[in-house]
Amino acid sequence: MHAVGVLLVAAVAWGHGGEDHGAPPSKQGVAGPGISIAKETQFLLEIRTERVRTRSVEARLVAPGKVIPRTDRYAQVASPVPGIVMASGSGVPLVGQKVKKGQVLATVQQSLSASEATGLSTGLIQAEAESTRAQAALEQARRDLARLESLQGVVAEKDVQQAQLAVRTAEQELNRARSAREVLSGARQGQGTTRFTLTAPIDGVLVEARATVGEQVDPSRPLFTVLDASVVWVEARVYENDVARVEAATGALVHSAAYEGQHFAARLYHVGQVVDEGTRSVRVLFELDNREGRLRPGMFVDVAIGAGGRQQALAVPEAAVIEEEGRSFVFLHTGPEQFERREVVLGVRDGEWRAVRQGVREGDRVVVRGVGTLQATRGGR
Structure with missing residues (x-):
């Protein structure tokens, strides 16, 4: 920066009366003092210009927005x-x-919290007691059956059949109690616990x-x-009075400060059905093809919503415009080594273009790169 400053002091001279500064400035706007910069210095400072032309521009409603992921992505x-x-x-x-x-x-092997482990221990004790009871019941049922079988011919056949059924029932109860005890015992030892695949x-x-x-x-x-960010949503909020204009729009141009001079086309996806009572605004979603991945969820952006009514007008790139205390200016390239700051009256904004109502003529050259450098050379004058 120090080298650039020295270069500017050496190479820049303010124009004044009695010198030849090339083509006379247009009388359509308020002109500031001329700036003289040698061609070699212009090259080093990477100053670039573009001609003012008549273009088709569309009035757009500009709203702040935010990039968010699609809910299904x-x-x-x-x-x-x-x-x-x-x-x-x-x-x-x-x-x-x-x-x-x-x-x-990943895979997650289930483990237990302290309270769950306490509950498991209690359950295991109960299962062991149930298993012991079922074992005793089975042994008693078998003894009863053996006694009745030894008395065949003396006791009724149906009594023997009932004893046989009691034995089978007791065996089933014992098997159930043992299975429950084994499951709880294995879980307590960390063996056989459930694994979940993510x-x-x-x-x-x-x-x-x-x-x-x-x-x-x-x-x-x-x-x-x-996250699949190949397609993203841009969420904007518009005031309730502008809802009809938004509903008639087909799309918008999205601009991020991270990509100066670039605008991304988006299509209207959804206009909200509810008005926020605090802000009196409605949520609007635009969908944007983001296969290059430049827009990231969470980014703040400006959303220029097409409001219809295209018109032919003189236009300059947004990059050429300087906003200062409520007024707008551009730098004109008035001669091979001459520049002049000119006040302009702007019209609609259409993406990277600004319509100009007054201050420039078709064919004028405006500075689109190096504007900040020229502004700095003025020193606020």
Whole structure:
């Protein structure tokens, strides 16, 4: 910056009466002092110009907006139960990796909390007692059956059949009690506990991957977030008085400060049915093809909504316009080494173009790159 400053001091001279500054300035706007910059310096400062032309422009309603993911292209994955994360295949995937729908991300082995472990111990004690009772009941039923069988011919046949049924019933009860005891015993020892496989619900990229092998997790914390940002939504809010204009629009131009001079075409997707009582505004969604991935969910943007009524008008690039204390200016290239700041009256904004009602003529050259440098050379004059 110091070198640029020295260069400007050496190369820039303010125009004044009695010198030849090339073509006379247009009388359509208020002109400021002329600036003289040698061609070599213009090249070093990367100053670029563009001709003023008549263009087809459309009046647009500009609203603040925010990039958000489509709800069907954004998914979070959490463990359904408390447990320990176990690696799957080559390991737990990392943030930034692409995944396919159904791809295994991790396995969680269920584990128990302190209260659950206490309940399990109590259940195991009860199951063991039930098993002991069932064993005693079976042994008694077998003794009763043996006694009746030894008295065949003396006791009724139906009594023997009832004793046989009692033995079968007691055997079933014992088997049930033993199975319950084994399940609870295995769970208590950490053997045979349920394992849950976590899979990607959609195709996309892992924008969050918080799972670590061996980590204790619970359902309250998502372990993975999958995003498909090839198509995104842009959410804007418009005042209720502008709803009719928005409903008639076919699309919008989206601008982000991260990509100066670029606008992204979006189509109208949905106009909300509810007015926010606090702001008197309505939620509007636009859908945008984002296969290049430049717009990221969470970005703040300007949404220029087409309001219809195209017209032919002189227009300059948005990059050429300087806004200062409620007034608008452009820098004209009035001669090979001459520049002049000119006040202009602007019309509608259509994406990267601004209609100009007064201050320039068709064919004039306006500076579109290096505007900040020229503004700095004026020193506020």
